[in-house]
Amino acid sequence: MSLIVHKYGGTSMGSVERIQNVARRVAKWHEAGHQVVVVPSAMSGETNRLLGLAKEISPQPDARELDMLASTGEQASSSLLAMALISQGVPARSYTGWQVPVRTDSSFTKARIKSIDDARIRSDLESGRVVIVTGFQGIDDDGNITTLGRGGSDTSAVAVAAAMGAAECLIFTDVDGVYTTDPRVVPEARRMSVISFEEMMEMASLGSKVLQIRSVEFAGKYRVPVRVLSSLTDPLIPLEEEMASGTLITFEEDQKMEAAVVSGIAFSRDEAKVTLLAVPDTPGVAYSILGPVAAANIDVDMILQNQSVQGTTDFSFTVNRNDFARTLDLLNNQIGPAVGAGQIVSDDKVCKVSIVGIGMRSHVGVASLMFRTLSEEGINIQMISTSEIKTSVIINDKYMELAVRALHKAFGLDSENGQVAKP
Amino acid sequence: MSLIVHKYGGTSMGSVERIQNVARRVAKWHEAGHQVVVVPSAMSGETNRLLGLAKEISPQPDARELDMLASTGEQASSSLLAMALISQGVPARSYTGWQVPVRTDSSFTKARIKSIDDARIRSDLESGRVVIVTGFQGIDDDGNITTLGRGGSDTSAVAVAAAMGAAECLIFTDVDGVYTTDPRVVPEARRMSVISFEEMMEMASLGSKVLQIRSVEFAGKYRVPVRVLSSLTDPLIPLEEEMASGTLITFEEDQKMEAAVVSGIAFSRDEAKVTLLAVPDTPGVAYSILGPVAAANIDVDMILQNQSVQGTTDFSFTVNRNDFARTLDLLNNQIGPAVGAGQIVSDDKVCKVSIVGIGMRSHVGVASLMFRTLSEEGINIQMISTSEIKTSVIINDKYMELAVRALHKAFGLDSENGQVAKP
Structure with a gap:
């Protein structure tokens, strides 16, 4: 056998x-x-x-x-x-x-x-x-x-x-x-x-x-x-x-018989977000910020750098909530001064909600259905990150269950045959 | 160092x-x-x-x-x-x-x-x-x-x-x-x-x-x-x-500065004694008795075989009390009939008390002081076993503490300088 x-x-x-x-x-x-x-x-x-x-x-x-x-x-x-x-x-x-x-x-x-x-x-x-x-x-x-x-x-x-x-x-x-x-x-x-x-x-x-x-x-x-x-x-x-x-x-x-565009909704509450505002946008600034974080053995999840405006940029990333205090400490006492950040803001009351599906590869508009659904529920999106088969958003963690339920329904996962609502 | x-x-x-x-x-x-x-x-x-x-x-x-x-x-x-x-x-x-x-x-x-x-x-x-x-x-x-x-x-x-x-x-x-x-x-x-x-x-x-x-x-x-x-x-x-x-x-x-004749008194309560009476005294009888016991993975401690009288002998040995039931079972159902023993008697209410001392090698009369001490306390000795530096006796286990205390005193171990009472 x-x-x-x-x-x-x-x-x-x-x-x-x-x-x-x-x-x-x-x-x-x-x-x-x-x-x-x-x-x-x-x-x-x-x-x-x-x-x-x-x-x-x-x-x-x-x-x-x-x-x-x-x-x-x-x-x-x-x-x-x-x-x-x-x-x-x-x-x-x-x-x-x-x-x-x-x-x-x-x-x-x-x-x-x-x-x-x-x-x-x-x-x-x-x-x-x-x-x-x-x-x-x-x-x-x-x-x-x-x-x-x-x-x-x-x-x-x-x-x-x-x-x-x-x-x-x-x-x-x-x-x-x-x-x-x-x-x-x-x-x-x-x-x-x-x-x-x-x-x-x-x-x-x-x-x-x-x-x-x-x-x-x-x-x-x-x-x-x-x-x-x-x-x-x-x-x-x-x-x-x-x-x-x-x-x-x-x-x-x-x-895979159930060819839904979105297969599942994943989420995690163990998230915290930090942002360095008005960082002088010089080459290598990302490394100057994240190098010391990595050296401190802190895992960084999402990373976001906005378009530079008047020579400065805003730089955000998320870490596990357990590492939040250490990360802030590093930013305030070491990284912030070193890169000349204007201000450091942070929030550890955030969560991550993601839609996952291989079908997203060939379907346009999946992300926009996600954003529309959240907006209809009055949920503000703080960060967005995408890959070929998933879209993740960072939102206030008090909305987590609401967001997951709304997305589960919007993408047709509630119904037995898993038909996606066309975006 | x-x-x-x-x-x-x-x-x-x-x-x-x-x-x-x-x-x-x-x-x-x-x-x-x-x-x-x-x-x-x-x-x-x-x-x-x-x-x-x-x-x-x-x-x-x-x-x-x-x-x-x-x-x-x-x-x-x-x-x-x-x-x-x-x-x-x-x-x-x-x-x-x-x-x-x-x-x-x-x-x-x-x-x-x-x-x-x-x-x-x-x-x-x-x-x-x-x-x-x-x-x-x-x-x-x-x-x-x-x-x-x-x-x-x-x-x-x-x-x-x-x-x-x-x-x-x-x-x-x-x-x-x-x-x-x-x-x-x-x-x-x-x-x-x-x-x-x-x-x-x-x-x-x-x-x-x-x-x-x-x-x-x-x-x-x-x-x-x-x-x-x-x-x-x-x-x-x-x-x-x-x-x-x-x-x-x-x-x-x-x-060894404290050259006492007897250094210590050891004892064990985990003892049980079995005796086969009137066993026909043929060559190999000891093996016929103890072979099956060893094969059953039972450790035998003291072994005693008396002088043969009119072609039969009495054969005693001791085992750990935990093995007593299994040993009796073997003797009654297998070994006793095989060697033609007249009777099997047993006692699991016995203990072993031993005097130990390197000085015994060169001192005569140590064992007899032991026997005299026990006799003065009215303790009957059931079995005796000796080696160069120890003498062990099997006695009724209700006398164990009494025997140990009496021997400890008799051999001068109570006193600070450990002087042996000369036998």
């Missing part, structure tokens, strides 16, 4: 009972004749418990040692899952990142996978075992344990699937797929049975938390078919039914 | 505050110019928590996966200790068993150390770092994680000290040394400043829980000077004072 990779998140692995349910689901796939590699996260709460201990020890714990510590969570959950499978009569074996080995660079706490040796896994699969590989972790060239950062188990699973040439990578999670938008905000939100890789990239980077963005990048790079589906169904649900559930991330656009 | 190995037990590592105290103590040694390797146990309670999860998953969890699971406890505590040292300004690095590597055989859950590669540790020490090595664990020839069994961190520490040629191995624990007997039973029990290796072997195997017996074996094999001392003192206690505290296990008998 096929080689299938399963990934289970922390909630799915959150208790002994849940681990036994995961084992039942995996056993079902194994008994159907599939070769199964399972990548589990740590039991929910465990990573936070460990990092909490580290923070008590030191406000800035050593990064190498943090990875030594954090990697134990997945090692424990993986061995527990192996025990559960074995006790259910399924031969199984768990491997840590270094045992596989999953080779990474040496960027502790946010390492990137360089290669995965599949020999050990393959030999176990061929002898009939289920193989469990700890998510989230690897080993660098010096033999140090590394971790991939939050949500890294998704990336591990996709990377293992890529290395093994798996038929599909099933990401089991506590939602049953990717939705047109967050159902907690728009009850009419619908699950997409298929989403294109590009759209998923935008959805993940724009704040949809279903999949870690690096796992989507990995899936794209190696063209791994990824399916997001629920681990909360009956573990013995028939295989065919399970394979048809959730949301498939596809690379073949014609597979 | 010197290369010193420190080992800290689970209680010493039991909380963030305690880990920080361990770091202060280690920092003191490091700042005094010593090269320090630290072997920590898991935080107290952690190993039990993990094994509890495993037991919930399966009554008989897979041994390989148990080791994957259990080894995470020491990995976590080691990295936390490294963070604490680094945050106190002491360069430090933690290594798991496989990173060192500590090579073991493949007996999961009770592996034995085969070799320790000291290159990585030594290079870190030479660059001024404190090196932390996870206790309790290693790696087998197939790259599987193994653990050394309960108390294995003592063995790890002594083995690291042996491999590195350390000047001393300091076992920090929640008692301040090895006592003439358990102070909870005999308030007059005194700490020994020095104990011979042979005596420590007997004390450890006879039920004194201060050190795991395999760690003592290791110390003996490689002649590693081991000191048992308290981790509950002020971590900044002067170095000279600390080095003079606790109990030193020595290989040089003339170092």
